[in-house]
Amino acid sequence: MNLRRYVITAVLAALFATPLLAMPVAAQTDASSTAEKTPLQQAMEMYDTSRFQEAADLLAGAIRSGRVGGDDLNRARELRARCLAKAGRRIESKEAFKSVLRSDPNYRPNPIQVPPDEMEIFNAALKEFQAEQVEAGRRVPASLGLLYGLGQAINQDIVDLASSAGVPEASDFESSEEFGYSVRFPLSPRYSIDFKVLRMRATTQDMLDPAINDHATYTTTGSPFVATLVWNWLSERKWRVNVLGGVGFMRGEATVEFLHDHFGRLIPVQIVGTKTGPYLEGGLEGEVLLSPRLAVTGSAAGRYANSGELDWARPDFLIYEGFPDSKLGGRNVDFSGFAAHVGVRAYIGY
Numbered sequence: 375m376n377l378r379r380y381v382i383t384a385v386l387a388a389l390f391a392t393p394l395l396a397m398p399v400a401a402q403t404d405a406s407s408t409a410e411k412t413p414l415q416q417a418m419e420m421y422d423t424s425r426f427q428e429a430a431d432l433l434a435g436a437i438r439s440g441r442v443g444g445d446d447l448n449r450a451r452e453l454r455a456r457c458l459a460k461a462g463r464r465i466e467s468k469e470a471f472k473s474v475l476r477s478d479p480n481y482r483p484n485p486i487q488v489p490p491d492e493m494e495i496f497n498a499a500l501k502e503f504q505a506e507q508v509e510a511g512r513r514v515p516a517s518l519g520l521l522y523g524l525g526q527a528i529n530q531d532i533v534d535l536a537s538s539a540g541v542p543e544a545s546d547f548e549s550s551e552e553f554g555y556s557v558r559f560p561l562s563p564r565y566s567i568d569f570k571v572l573r574m575r576a577t578t579q580d581m582l583d584p585a586i587n588d589h590a591t592y593t594t595t596g597s598p599f600v601a602t603l604v605w606n607w608l609s610e611r612k613w614r615v616n617v618l619g620g621v622g623f624m625r626g627e628a629t630v631e632f633l634h635d636h637f638g639r640l641i642p643v644q645i646v647g648t649k650t651g652p653y654l655e656g657g658l659e660g661e662v663l664l665s666p667r668l669a670v671t672g673s674a675a676g677r678y679a680n681s682g683e684l685d686w687a688r689p690d691f692l693i694y695e696g697f698p699d700s701k702l703g704g705r706n707v708d709f710s711g712f713a714a715h716v717g718v719r720a721y722i723g724y
Contacts, residue, residue: 413441414450421457430457448474448481455499459492467492471499472506478666479507479514480611507563514566514606514614519556519671519719524549526711527576529594531704532628536580536592538699547576547594550709558604558719568602570620574679574709587640588694590632596679596709598624598653616659618675624653626681626707630693645691647684647702654678661719669719679709 411419413436420429433454436442442450455470474481483496527550536544554572561567574596582589602620609615627648634643657675664670689703 426457426460468499475503482611515721517558517721521715521717522553523715525713528708539694541581550574550576564606566604570600572598587633593629595627614661620655622653625650647686649681649684651682667721671717681707
């Protein structure tokens with residue numbers, strides 16, 4: 375009888391002890407699984423299971439402690455704002471959305487993924503944020519830009535000079551290769567001032583036989599310095615469209631090169647004329663933001679770029695002896711027309 379009671383007692387003890395022994399293992403497994411997930415991942419699971427307040431508190435602690443950083447920081451701020459919206463804490467949600475906007479003014483939630491009730495609070499936050507920007511005088515940050523492109527290079531006066539040797543007319547100048555850089559400073563939330571330096575260059579030659587000493591080549595260059603007012607017409611999270619209007623001056627230069635027979639000795643001759651004239655431009659610029667601080671740009675503009683009459687050491691000099699129309703004087707360098715550029719822009723400050 376004692377043996378039977380002992381067996382029954384042992385079996386019952388084993389049955390009750392099994393779940394108790396398994397509980398720490400299961401708890402340890404769950405804890406290990408949770409530890410492998412980032413706070414952002416944990417909060418997203420809580421959002422999906424409607425544990426909004428718990429998710430918001432988790433993210434707030436993770437942001438304060440620095441456990442969320444880099445690209446995940448704004449995603450954590452966004453998710454916290456959405457959780458607060460779902461938890462009914464509208465004012466705190468609006469402030470959380472504004473913290474995202476202060477970090478990235480171009481941030482906009484995806485309306486396909488974000489429910490209307492959350493978008494409503496974001497739109498209210500955006501309106502207040504934009505009003506704060508105007509009041510505080512904040513705007514698109516200062517930036518540095520590099521650009522390269524092509525533009526028209528009419529230079530008709532120089533083409534006429536190259537066509538004055540009694541042979542077929544010279545070819546028009548090829549499109550100008552252009553490169554430059556700019557520095558842009560904000561004036562207001564939608565206006566900036568851009569200071570740009572360009573270098574433009576184009577060439578042609580007369581139709582004389584290159585073996586003849588009188589054969590000449592012509593190079594024109596333009597070096598504008600332009601102050602451009604930039605108005606932000608359209609702006610989204612990943613792109614902007616700006617309207618440009620600029621005024622400045624251009625140093626124009628024309629160079630004529632040929633070989634001169636000096637008592638049987640061929641000497642390379644280079645004649646240079648220069649003059650500075652007005653430069654005006656207007657057009658559109660587009661930016662695609664690769665990150666909040668780096669953009670790829672493209673622009674198209676019409677311009678007036680004329681040096682005025684060039685100054686030569688001897689304006690009465692004839693490039694082609696015996697042809698009075700080949701006199702140097704009365705020539706302009708002219709890059710007026712259209713130009714298109716691509717480039718990169720890096721935002722600095724703020």
